[in-house]
Amino acid sequence: MxxxxxxxxxxxxxxxxxxxxxxxxxxxLPWKPEELKTMLSAATEMQAAINFIRSYREEKGLPFDLKTDPNQTGLIGLKWSALTTTLGQLEAKRTTTNPDFAGLIVYLLRQAGVERGQAVAIGASSSFPALIIASLAACKALEITPIYIVSLGASQWGANDPRFTWLDIQDCLEKARWLPELPVALSLGGARDKGTGLEPEAKEMLLRKISQKGLKLIHEPDLEKNVAFRLNLYETGARGKRIGAFINIGGGWANMGESEEILRFPPGLNIIDRTAAPFQGVVWEMGRRRIPVIHLLYIKGLAEKYGLPWDPEPLPQPGQSEFYRLARASxxxxxxxxxxxxxxxxxxxxxxxxxxxxxxxxxxxxxxxxxxxxxxx
The missing domain is CATH 1.20.58 (Methane Monooxygenase Hydroxylase; Chain G, domain 1)
Known part of the structure; x- marks a missing residue:
């Protein structure tokens, strides 16, 4: 017995x-069967946003340049304009209009351990309006709160068309009731967030629109103070929720900082060394706070790493990219x-x-x- x-x-x-x-x-285990549906849901959300933007431009009589925007997304700007801050690559901008980028951001957020009900901080440049939309679509699909700050100056082929800036894209999506949240703040962008590179009339136009919308403007040329101000906005915007990740879109001065180390920063998900000096940039400060960083820059490397097609025409249907295969295997x-x-x-x-x-x-x-x-x- x-x-x-x-x-x-x-x-x-x-x-x-x-x-x-x-x-x-x-x-x-980050990948359960339902996560695939969430990725596809995010891609579908982004697809819907592009359709709203396409219709909005048609209503406003803003034609598409089929040479630069053959997929008629409305998210490809001009080579040069009064809002252009730096050089940019047309093929990279077109690549980001693929709705699967929203699915990829869901994939990366889940890899970072972000859970439903949390918040995500986003620091974005208008150089990549499609990636801003992709990030917001991912947040909608994951039911997390986006707290985002957008700089309005843009590199070539970004949201640099004075007739259709990020503020106009934002208006379009807000009227369509697609936009989950308004940005907690805006900045002019450029060197030291002062709108360097923008023509005077372009600055005046942006400042006037920001004022009309009653949105907060960040205009602080000191990096340490600028970073501290942004971090405070993120914490306040989270309303007590845990910030599960920081998404950096583009190469904004305040987000990237001035350290040359940022040039070695790989695209995608990063866990940053917490010993970095304080206030080098929002990216580094988030790392010091043990918050994972999703770095959306160097689009060619990002596309190769996760199996997204380069400069596709036409845009593929959601669910075709390589990272979906990885998620299905998990x-x-x-x-x-x-x-x-x-x-x-x-x-x-x-x-x-x-x-x-x-x-x-x-x-x-x-x-x-x-x-x-x-x-x-």
Whole structure:
């Protein structure tokens, strides 16, 4: 009898240990089957936003240049304008209009451990309006709060058309009731956030529009003060929610800082060394606070890394990019984990003599049930 009790204890503790291990894997394995739906939902949201923008431009009589924007996204600007701050690559800008970028950002946010109900801070340049929309679409799909700051100056082919700036894109999406949140602040962009490179009339036009909309303007040329001000805006905008990640879009001065180390920063998800000097830029300060950084710059490298097509024409349907394959593989691993656990637990109960099982006041206390309800809730 003592031997049977010993075996009984070993089996019960074994099942309990298996339950615990399976629970932890189920809890922290980032890719569950439903995440694929979230990625596709984000891509579909971005696709809808592009459709709204396309219709809006047509209503306003703003034609598409089919040579520079053959997919008629409305998110490709001009080679030069009064709002142009720096050089830019046309093919890179067109690549970012692929709705799968929204799915990629969901993928990266989940890799960073961001959960529903959290907040995400975004520092964006109008050089990549499509990536701003992709980030907002990802936040909508994940049901997380975006707290974002946009600089309005743009490099070539970004939102640098005076007739259709980021503020106009924002208006379009707000009227379509697509926009999840308004930005917590805007800046002119350029060197030291002073609108360097913008023509005087362009600055006046932007300042007038910002004032009319009642939005906060960041106009602080001191890097340390600028970064501190932005961090305060993010913390206030989070309203007590945890900031799960920071998304950097483009090469904004305040976000990137002035350290040459930023030039070695790879695109995609980064966990930054927390020993970085304070106030080098928002990117570095987020790293010091143990907040993962998603760096959306160097689009060619980003596209190659995650299997997105370069400068596609026409735009592919959502779900075709390589990172979806990686997510599907992870989802299959999750299903395999669940099936394996349930099979082992079921066989143990089936062949385990009932006399060797201690009675439980509540049957749900048995270790077999813990993961079952976690997986199927």
């Amino acid at each position: 003592a031997g049977k009790r010993k075996i009984s204890g070993i089996i019960i503790y074994g099942l309990a240990g298996l339950s615990l291990i399976s629970f932890l894997l189920a809890r922290f 989802a299959r691993h999750f299903k395999l984990l669940a099936i394996t656990y349930l099979l082992i637990a079921s066989l143990s109960l089936l062949f385990f003599p009932k006399k060797m099982v201690p009675s439980y006041k509540k049957k749900w206390c048995h270790p077999t049930y813990s993961l079952f309800f976690h997986i199927n809730r």
